[in-house]
Amino acid sequence: MSRIAERLPAMRSSRWFRLVWIAPLAIVLMLGIVLGAQAFRGSEAGEQFLATYPGESHLPEWAPVGFPAWLAWQHGINAFLMVFIIKSGWLVRTTTRPSMYWTRVNGRPIRTKNAPKKISIDLWLHIVTDTLWLVNGVVFFVLLFATGQWTRIVPTSWDVFPNAISAAIQYASLTWPTEDGWVNYNALQLLSYFAVVFVVAPLSILTGLRMSPSWPRDAQRLNRVFPIEAARAMHFPLMIVFVAFIVVHVTLVLSTGALRNLNHMYAVSDETNWVGFWVFVGSIVLIAAAWIALRPMTLRVIASTTGTITRN
Template sequence: MTSPRPRPTWTQAVSALFVAAARVIVAWCVVFAIRAVLPTAPVQAFLTAYPGESALPAFTAPGIPAFVSWTHFLNAFFLVLIVRSGLRFRFEKRSGGLWTSRRVKRRRMSLALWGHLAVDVLWLANGVVFVVLLFVSGHWARIVPTSWDVIPNALSAALQYASLDWPTHNGWVHYNALQQLFYFAIVFLAAPLAALTGWRLSAFWPAAWRWLPERTAKALHWPTMLFFVGFTIVHVGLVLATGALRNLNHMYGGQDAVNWTGFAVFAGTLVLMAFGWYAMRRDDWIARVARLTGDVRLLGR
């Protein structure tokens, strides 16, 4: 049995409210400061020269290919399971079950960790398929910068977002420069870093490989997960706030139109994600799959 968390005192609660209020006030001050400088001549000249989007190569066709839609859903679905199982493994005090390898008897882990690693493998396989199809289709130029003007254009887009005068664009044709940089970072930087550090922290890392210290991997793995979560929150928020029906149709409806098709598919995916979140809590459900790869022993709580 784990001891219940102590309830915060009134002083702590009031202090937390004051800190939250102060952060909101500072954020609004930043917004108003940016809005004050946007109309000035130098800033307007900068925004005119760099409107927030870089030109795409001529071979980049408009539209969202079908493989982007279904790999996008699988990526989000597996990411939800990864976060849920990772949080469970990080904070659970007592495991509900153990998995033991049939080939390497000394290799054992909790069912929560086994579930985390199993979903990691599916997430990586989906990512490999996405990247291969990305380059085969020529769609890679949508998220890989091809010109250095992506930097000032990204700054321009950031200023527009920060002023709450959000840049208008057509995601069916192109992403703005800030989106492009973040999508590139997610696919080609954050995802490999999460995979590498997670592998280092698992029981499958070769003991002879000492070039990545475990302490370094721990220091990087958790912040990388927080980056994914933070990106997802902002990403979904902007999708819903900048023309939800059209944006959802781009990704889930396969069309550049304003109707409820994409929203309906999106709502269905949320149901699947909620089910997956619940499933990662059930050791008996995880055990059914884990027994395909090793011996499982459920433990009483």
């Protein structure tokens, strides 16, 4: 007991000690939300609200049904790149002494104030994967609007908002809304995808570009309008939003009919079989292999094709 008493002040000062209080409060809060949602669903007002707004906003009659092959490819490439964008971004933020630095080779002697800037190898990887992700995103946007697939993730009616509330109540009450992603997403999914594609992704690109070495440092008016401090304050929270979205997205995919959902995005099919699952497993193996392969020595070889690598 004396040892515990001696260590108690140190335990209280630890940041992990806060979890002792946060965890029970989070459990009580979640329990309250579930019970509240269930009570509302059981009330007359709740039944009328859910009957009026079942959680799904109707698409235009001409909206496409199902997913084309190009969207499946886009989804897989995006997932692959996002893993390394998040990994390299985290390393840029947390690594105090990078193992290597990269300097762009411009074919001229470095004598001017505009000489190429030396950056860490982690930042180089972050910029490269971001650039590939941006190219993939441009192709996605072009095909999205050229094929009418935009109707699945862009609100076309104001009733999407009460329907999103309805879907949230159904999720919170643990009686989840009926899933039929092959035809139409529920309103909460639609708004989530819209926010990620048209708000979070562009802001991530803009703030990342603002912090990159390629941003024009002499553009004083532009820099006053969009200071680098604002970009730094926004960029990391935007990454957290992406991570939270991915966690929730994968959880719902696997818990609301995994085989059918995986077939939608990995086999371009509405059937319930194992084809999409094995393609998904193959993509995970590919990501894991790339993660293992991208060791410092490998990065050094790849990065040296576009610049000079130094230890300091």
